[in-house]
Amino acid sequence: MSTVNLESMDFYLTAEHDCSYLPQQQAITLFADPSICITTDMYNELIQLGFRRSGTHVYRPRCRMCDACIPIRIPVTKFMPSRGQRRVWKRNQDLSILTVPAEYKDEHFQLYRRYMHTRHAGGGMDNPDPEKYSEFLLNPYIDAHMYEFRHQDRLLAVASVDKLDNALSAVYTFFDPDESARSLGNMAILWQIKQAKRLDLEYIYLGYWIKECQKMVYKNKYRPFEVFRDGGWQTHEA
Numbered sequence: 001m002s003t004v005n006l007e008s009m010d011f012y013l014t015a016e017h018d019c020s021y022l023p024q025q026q027a028i029t030l031f032a033d034p035s036i037c038i039t040t041d042m043y044n045e046l047i048q049l050g051f052r053r054s055g056t057h058v059y060r061p062r063c064r065m066c067d068a069c070i071p072i073r074i075p076v077t078k079f080m081p082s083r084g085q086r087r088v089w090k091r092n093q094d095l096s097i098l099t100v101p102a103e104y105k106d107e108h109f110q111l112y113r114r115y116m117h118t119r120h121a122g123g124g125m126d127n128p129d130p131e132k133y134s135e136f137l138l139n140p141y142i143d144a145h146m147y148e149f150r151h152q153d154r155l156l157a158v159a160s161v162d163k164l165d166n167a168l169s170a171v172y173t174f175f176d177p178d179e180s181a182r183s184l185g186n187m188a189i190l191w192q193i194k195q196a197k198r199l200d201l202e203y204i205y206l207g208y209w210i211k212e213c214q215k216m217v218y219k220n221k222y223r224p225f226e227v228f229r230d231g232g233w234q235t236h237e238a
Contacts, residue, residue: 006045009033013062021213022068030062037141044165050228052207053142053162053171055135061208071228072209072236073167076196078224085221088183089190095149095156097191102137102144108158109133111174118177137172144171147191149184159188167203168196189222 010033019025032038032046038058043051050071051060061069081089109130116128128136137160138144149157157175161168170192175184192204209219209227219225226233 006042006049009036009042019063021210021216022066025066026063027066028062028064029059032058038139039141040143040162040164043142043162047164047167047169047205048233053139053169055137056139056141068210068212069208070210072206072219072225073228073233074193074204074206074222074225075202076193076204077202079193079222080224081190082221082223085186085190088186092149092182092184092187095151095187098148098150100146100148102139102146102160104130104134104138105146106130107155108146111155111158111176115174115177147188147195149175149188149191156182157184157188159192161192163199164201164205167201167205168192168199169205170207186218186221193222 012031012033014029014031016026016028019027032042032051034057036042038046038053038056043053043058046058049060051058052071053059060071063069109128112133113128139162143163145161145163147159147161148155149159155176156179157173159173160171162171170189173185173188175182175188189204189206196202196204203226204222206219206222206225208216210216211220220236225236227236
């Protein structure tokens with residue numbers, strides 16, 4: 001595993017801005033130097049310190065009066081699926097999963113556009129264009145992949161995932177809004193856990209867990225899980 005000297009890297013704080021997750025809250029974001037091309041080696045170090053990427057930008061919340069955004073990861077060898085998760089897995093055994101390069105594909109974008117319009121209407125991201133989509137998901141400097149979930153060649157879901165030294169990082173998953181009965185978002189995480197085991201990796205990083213945000217509730221369903229608190233990773237006690 002490579003070690004990167006983060007002490008030589010510059011970091012920048014934004015001004016206060018509206019929080020994307022909690023209404024009436026103001027947020028501050030800490031960014032790794034946006035003029036640097038953050039490579040997989042660098043990201044290996046940063047993600048272990050609670051950072052996350054969006055496109056080519058690597059960041060973590062640094063709010064003055066709030067610490068609701070908690071970095072979360074799943075130790076895959078310890079994961080114990082619940083009864084509901086086992087049902088989701090069984091329900092989706094008719095799908096084929098393909099690994100493809102993390103590149104722009106119009107088929108992906110059209111599915112993403114339908115997903116955002118249905119699931120995040122009025123949230124400022126519900127009318128994306130190809131450029132915004134690419135800026136959000138794609139990063140040529142990271143070992144990134146797209147996992148396609150298909151049923152009889154019909155694209156149902158896409159999971160954007162980064163491969164790190166000892167983990168997979170789930171960047172974003174979008175799926176056909178007409179297929180909600182399949183629980184494709186959950187299926188994507190379950191499949192990534194299995195893929196991480198297959199690749200002999202230790203963790204799945206799920207970004208930030210926010211207890212007060214309903215859209216984030218699903219992240220604490222994958223147990224046991226670890227959270228980044230007080231400068232280190234620790235098993236969450238329910």
